[in-house]
Amino acid sequence: MVTRPTSGPFSSNPFLLSRRILAIARERDVVTRSELIDATGAGKSIVVQRVGELVAAGLLRDGAKAASTGGRAPQGVTFNGTGALLVGVHVAASRIDVVITDYDGRRRSAGSVANDVTAGPAPTLEAVVAAVRAAIAGLPPGSPPVLGVGVGLPAPVDPEAGCMVAPPGMPEWDGVPVAALLGDALGLDVHVDNDVNATAVGELSLGQLAGHRDVVVVTVAAGIGAALLLDGRIHRGRHGAAGDIGHVALGDSRVACSCGRTGCLAASAGGVALAREAVALAREGRAPLLAPLLDDAEPPELDVLARALALGDPGVGALVRRAGERIGRVLAFVAGIVNPSLVVLTGELGTSEVLAGAVRSTLLGNAPVLAGRDLLVRTSRLGAASGALGAALLAGDEILTADRIRRWVESGRSGFVVEDDAA
Ligand SMILES: [Zn+2]
Secondary structure, three states: OOOOOOOOOOOOOHHHHHHHHHHHHHHOOOEOHHHHHHHHOOOHHHHHHHHHHHHHOOOEEEEEEOOOOOOOOOEEEEEOOOOOEEEEEEEOOOEEEEEEEEOOOOEEEEEEEEOOHHHOHHHHHHHHHHHHHHHHHOOOOOOOOEEEEEEEEOOOEEOOOOEEOOOOOOHHHEOOOHHHHHHHHHOOEEEEEEHHHHHHHHHHHOOOOOOOOOEEEEEEOOOEEEEEEEOOEEEOOOOOOOOOHHHOEOOOOOOEOOOOOEOEHHHHHOHHHHHHHHHHHHHOOOOOOOHHHOOOOOOOOHHHHHHHHHHOOHHHHHHHHHHHHHHHHHHHHHHHHHOOOEEEEEOOOOOOHHHHHHHHHHHHHHOOHHHHOOOEEEEOOOOOHHHHHHHHHHHHHHHOOHHHHHHHHHOOOOOOOOHHHHO
């Protein structure tokens, strides 16, 4: 028997309060009942009852010691982050990464397959389904249930509609209901988001952004994109295009872009453009350390470019420094608007110190003085791994619906019972 609060924000559905309690427990290590009463604004008896149900259902664990403010440490509850698994997929330009993680962000498995996203939705979605099925089949017996799948896609995304919106250079993906198609094929809940947003959440979950609330995460890979973390939350904007800095036109270039316009940042500083220019340099004998690494791949894989950079190739170095300066100029405007405390560079080329150095000096040299004060520019220590992980964790939020929590609580079983089991 569930008691309904007679008034307040959670009166329409008591499990909205349960959902809020789980969300708060996920954000904090340990949370006490009185902190939950303060944070939700709900009455004491109703909070205590909801917490009791969630503990009985195995979604919260009781008895953890909260931080003491003097005297005996109060007892609190923690989210049962190891009780359920999530699959994360990052569809990048040339590969698909798949991870299986628990809600605490601990990875159980990780893998990657080659894929050309511009070949279109059908072959890519088939490859995603095969890779996810293989990852789930590889879990050891007795593993916690897999609750759902998160997918990061390399373009602006409408998470509600579950599709990419006007993806630059990939017109055949526009409006394709990726979440619904994958959900039908896999028999699991699927949530999609922009891959740079997912990367930002992945970095956040692993403590890479600790102490920072306003962060710009910039991916420099085949293209260029950014995620804006404002006051600790992803800012998507009206059409999901927030952070789409790769397609800002700079006005000093007429290079044609995959989006159909000219002069975009990505058309001169993105990985595809740089790879093309690097090959031309190598042919002219101006990239001596890159030349022996090149094979028949046209344009070359970005990690080949990254290797030449790491070896100190002068031609590739100059190319990437110039790209970093262009990216830094755009980020100086972003800094003037957002005033972040941290900029994180990721992606195959973004983690290069050559690029980061050029971005850092141009950004700090052009940002408004106050916005540039104490602004840190760092490379990601996780590299590509954070995209798939963050996609999984974003899906994990969506899966904890009030309706599903009700079914877990009312099933009379402990833990994240999947639908089939509960029936
Ligand atoms: Zn463009």
